[in-house]
Amino acid sequence: MTAIDPTAHLTAEQIEELGRELDAIRDEVIADRGEKDAAYIRKVISAQRKLELVSRGVLLFSIFPPAWLIGTAGLSVAKIMDNMEIGHNILHGQWDWMRDPKIHSTTWEWDHVSPSEQWKHSHNELHHTYTNVIGKDNDLGYGIMRVDEDQRWHPFHLGQPLWNFLNACFFEYGIAAYDLELGKNLHKRRRKNPEFRARAKAVGRKIRKQVLKDYVIHPLLSGPSFLPTLAATFTANLVRNIWTHSVIMCGHFPEGVQVFERRSIKNETRGQWYLRQMMGSANISGSKAMHFMSGNLSHQIEHHLFPDLPSNRYAEVAVKVRALFEKYELEYVTGPLPKQVFSAWHKVFRLSLPNKKPKVKTPAREQELVAA
Amino acid sequence: MVTTPLLPSDYLDLVSPLRAGADLRGRIEAVHPETGDAATIVIRPGRGWRGHTAGQYVRIGVDVDGVRLWRAYSLTSPTDRRDGRVTITVKAIPDGKVSNHLVRKAQPGTLIQLDQATGDFVLPRAKPAKVLYLTAGSGITPVMGMLRDSELDDVVMVHSAPQPHDVIFRSELHDLVAAKKLRLTELHTDTDGMLDIARLAELVPDWAERETWACGPAGLLDAAEAHWTEHGVQERLHTERFRAGIVVTGDGGEVTFSATGKTVEADGATPLLDVGEEAGVLMPSGCRMGICFGCVTPLKAGAVRDLRTGEITEAEPGVLIQTCVSAAAGPCDIER
Numbered sequence: 001m002t003a004i005d006p007t008a009h010l011t012a013e014q015i016e017e018l019g020r021e022l023d024a025i026r027d028e029v030i031a032d033r034g035e036k037d038a039a040y041i042r043k044v045i046s047a048q049r050k051l052e053l054v055s056r057g058v059l060l061f062s063i064f065p066p067a068w069l070i071g072t073a074g075l076s077v078a079k080i081m082d083n084m085e086i087g088h089n090i091l092h093g094q095w096d097w098m099r100d101p102k103i104h105s106t107t108w109e110w111d112h113v114s115p116s117e118q119w120k121h122s123h124n125e126l127h128h129t130y131t132n133v134i135g136k137d138n139d140l141g142y143g144i145m146r147v148d149e150d151q152r153w154h155p156f157h158l159g160q161p162l163w164n165f166l167n168a169c170f171f172e173y174g175i176a177a178y179d180l181e182l183g184k185n186l187h188k189r190r191r192k193n194p195e196f197r198a199r200a201k202a203v204g205r206k207i208r209k210q211v212l213k214d215y216v217i218h219p220l221l222s223g224p225s226f227l228p229t230l231a232a233t234f235t236a237n238l239v240r241n242i243w244t245h246s247v248i249m250c251g252h253f254p255e256g257v258q259v260f261e262r263r264s265i266k267n268e269t270r271g272q273w274y275l276r277q278m279m280g281s282a283n284i285s286g287s288k289a290m291h292f293m294s295g296n297l298s299h300q301i302e303h304h305l306f307p308d309l310p311s312n313r314y315a316e317v318a319v320k321v322r323a324l325f326e327k328y329e330l331e332y333v334t335g336p337l338p339k340q341v342f343s344a345w346h347k348v349f350r351l352s353l354p355n356k357k358p359k360v361k362t363p364a365r366e367q368e369l370v371a372a
Numbered sequence: 373m374v375t376t377p378l379l380p381s382d383y384l385d386l387v388s389p390l391r392a393g394a395d396l397r398g399r400i401e402a403v404h405p406e407t408g409d410a411a412t413i414v415i416r417p418g419r420g421w422r423g424h425t426a427g428q429y430v431r432i433g434v435d436v437d438g439v440r441l442w443r444a445y446s447l448t449s450p451t452d453r454r455d456g457r458v459t460i461t462v463k464a465i466p467d468g469k470v471s472n473h474l475v476r477k478a479q480p481g482t483l484i485q486l487d488q489a490t491g492d493f494v495l496p497r498a499k500p501a502k503v504l505y506l507t508a509g510s511g512i513t514p515v516m517g518m519l520r521d522s523e524l525d526d527v528v529m530v531h532s533a534p535q536p537h538d539v540i541f542r543s544e545l546h547d548l549v550a551a552k553k554l555r556l557t558e559l560h561t562d563t564d565g566m567l568d569i570a571r572l573a574e575l576v577p578d579w580a581e582r583e584t585w586a587c588g589p590a591g592l593l594d595a596a597e598a599h600w601t602e603h604g605v606q607e608r609l610h611t612e613r614f615r616a617g618i619v620v621t622g623d624g625g626e627v628t629f630s631a632t633g634k635t636v637e638a639d640g641a642t643p644l645l646d647v648g649e650e651a652g653v654l655m656p657s658g659c660r661m662g663i664c665f666g667c668v669t670p671l672k673a674g675a676v677r678d679l680r681t682g683e684i685t686e687a688e689p690g691v692l693i694q695t696c697v698s699a700a701a702g703p704c705d706i707e708r
Contacts, residue, residue: 023680026680027680027681030681030683033438034437034438034439035435035437035438036438037438038435038438038439039438046386049378049382049383049386050386053383092665093664093665093668093694096665096668096692097438097439098435098438098439098440099439099440099441099690099691100435100440101690102382104692105665105668106665106668106692109377109378110377111377120664120665120666121658121666124658124659124663124664124665124666125658125659125664125666128659128663128664129658129659129661129663129664206377209373209376209377210376210377212373212376213373213374213375213376217373217374218374221374273661307663307664308662308663308665
């Protein structure tokens, strides 16, 4: 939490007006949503499936190094597409309006060890509702890291650069553990809770299926290419994990992003909720390919304002959203991937050490009042 | 296991969506205009198609502006078409999303979703000696399926349409008349007025002796049912109604939670999630602001209004609504 509130210059009416302007942007996209959008997601899904099929096919011959390289690269990209542009966005309900039961938030299952159902609860519901509220949004450091000066320091945090690195490598397992709230639930009493046990079982089943597919069946199908295929799938999962972790870190951790106190969201209005999403998220700038491979989470600010708008619309929405940031004199945190990743990692390192509690400066508005 | 979390069929669908074992689909192969606002759609059904009986209908799922909508249409093709194709004949109704799309925009090559043919508006196995077909407008479609499928010895048809050029299949009907396979009375309601069922005897003196199949607007069918009952021959009348009922939309209404069996009155501003919780129904919930999709629930009947956009959603099979941002727009049934 920065000492100076970057939204202090806005009056309550301005904040509500901002909310109305954002609602208007949303309505415009919804009114225009149609055939082209549906064709887009179908095309992406079909391309992803074809790429995965071909890559797995090539890996059958991964005993030959060029085949290994091509197959591994293809599979990595296919897995990234499945997680980011397809899975994440479908599970947000972005495509529910198509009424296609095969592309629907209630039926989609992704190539990931966390079952969709559990992820939807921890991500869509908790993280997106309580974005960046300390103590409410567990995405802030995933419960294993300290990412803001206002969070209490513990010697455990000294190791957080290492935790963060390991989390990046095995990100999907980290997410599964996180969705289960393992930290909290491993206490003796909670472990026996039948609801927790059922969810843990579901994760176990999903992990078993995923591991069996990636590390047993496909290598076995490859016969003499058993080991290279095993290495290829491991690499593809690693690449996907590190990539998604990096993209996601850029969404809320870079310098300049605000966090909020629990009491600040009491009786929050729609305008204030929008404002919190604006100040609590950060974008990644870059090419169309960059946006696509990040599942358009490079437009994290727009995604947090409108989590249910189809992802292919975020780019056009971003232009209008950015104009609002300027109009209301707010900082639109964005930058190229390396810069944002560095910024987020820098924070992870910096906050692994304790800091003095920042002196709380009197917000500008109150200073004026005092002066008067 | 090889394809988890997907199924092998998800991959096979990419190459062969009409194969045996796939979800039943069809491909539109041609669209032939019939009248100014009606067209016949030629469909190649997938391998799983089990065929139909003349007079039956099929439910099809068509993507209109990206949204999958399901409608039922009578099959108009004979059951033994050599090429295995089936046809439906669709009349564009005012504001009809699917019918207008099919008549005016459908493109050959488009995949559609299919259900198996169904319906008991069919001829009995033992051919009746004398038959009357009483139809109006697009109500002619299931009957055309019958006419094309089975030759009967004594068939009379009374068909109403606003004007001659509105009569679907007109030239084919006249060909049948010329070949003495059909006796036809064509009524043009714009000039002749609506058919007065009490005067049916003037057109078909032996109507009461005929096994009758009637299809058309509700008014015609209601009148026919009353007339046949009045004369004590109701068992000879077979009717087919296209639209079960029209959804009444308004502001608020009676909400039924059908799984729990509770019914409460709701206003047009209270989210259905709150309405259900208030009534003691176990409602799934999440963010309560329309972003997490944790509360989606099937809408079985009626209509709801999106409190954010004002958009109305009407019940259709497979339609789910977000209860936290939807309010009753008339009587509705929520499956909870």
